Amino acid sequence: MTFLPFEEILRRKYDELSPGQKKAADHLMNNLEASSYGTLAAISREAGVSETTIIRLSGTLGFRGYSDMQSRIRDQILLSGRRRGNPDEEGASDGSPFERSIEREMDILRQMKNELDPGLLMQVAKRIAEADQIAVIGTRTAGAAADWLAMTLGCWRERVLSVPPDGDKYRALLDLTGRSAAIAISFPRYARATQRFAEGAKKAGATLVAVTDSPLSPIGRIADFTLLTRKNRDETGLDSIASVISLLNLMVIGVSLQGKEEGTRRLQRLEAICSDRGDRLE
Secondary structure: OOOOOHHHHHHHHHHHOOHHHHHHHHHHHHOHHHHOOOOHHHHHHHHOOOHHHHHHHHHHOOOOOHHHHHHHHHHHHHHHOOOOOOHHHHOOOOOOHHHHHHHHHHHHHHHHHHHOOHHHHHHHHHHHHHOOOEEEEEOOHHHHHHHHHHHHHHHHOOOEEEOOOOOOHHHHHOOOOOOOEEEEEOOOOOOHHHHHHHHHHHHOOOEEEEEEOOOOOHHHHHOOEEEEOOOEEOOOOOEEOHHHHHHHHHHHHHHHHHOHHHHHHHHHHHHHHHHHOOOOOO
16 A cells, blocks of 8 residues: 655644644654654644644544554554664764764664655656756755766756855856756755755746755745754764765666766766866876
């Protein structure tokens, strides 16, 4: 049986929820597995809301009651093998800080693999391949991921722009149409510049693809397509974007499958240009 993912149900209804219901929804999303078997009393206590609020939340989401909502969550976990534990704890080790960082990264990648929706990825890839142009934006560490994606997609197709979040980002909105696609990469702490550009792209009619950590993130709530992963906060206290790049690479693979011959010719022309200019050391 195919279910609409619980996260997607929440995303579609999130703006209709009361502040208390949003607090409960956030708790359910961040503790999905525990919520599949916890009692109503325990979950209301942990979420810091009343039992009535959670019951009303289930009704707003279209369920017959709390038990019906919990059953949907449980079925989804059983069908997908999903485990939303804390990757920082799953890979705990007494090894060196380098080993611990690698283990956390591997846990995040394993979780991403378990949650992977190939059908969704192919939908995103098809829309990107068919777009008249693509704008990619991200800020801070997400900006590095955005630059990588724009460069890589630009090898496969024309008219791919990396939008400077601190520069003249609004000028990039001028050329967006209903046939365009905008890819916004946004993780905590969510950048206002990325959000504003994404809102402008939606207003222009472009398809918005969000790469983020939750369908309930600011960018996830307004996106047409949402691809999820987590960043790894390592020993430095800063975020590694290895898992983000891995997810973006899956998107590029999907795009390459949409127009392999044209993409290959484009790569060959690029290689010839670089060779003619003597840009290669070997």
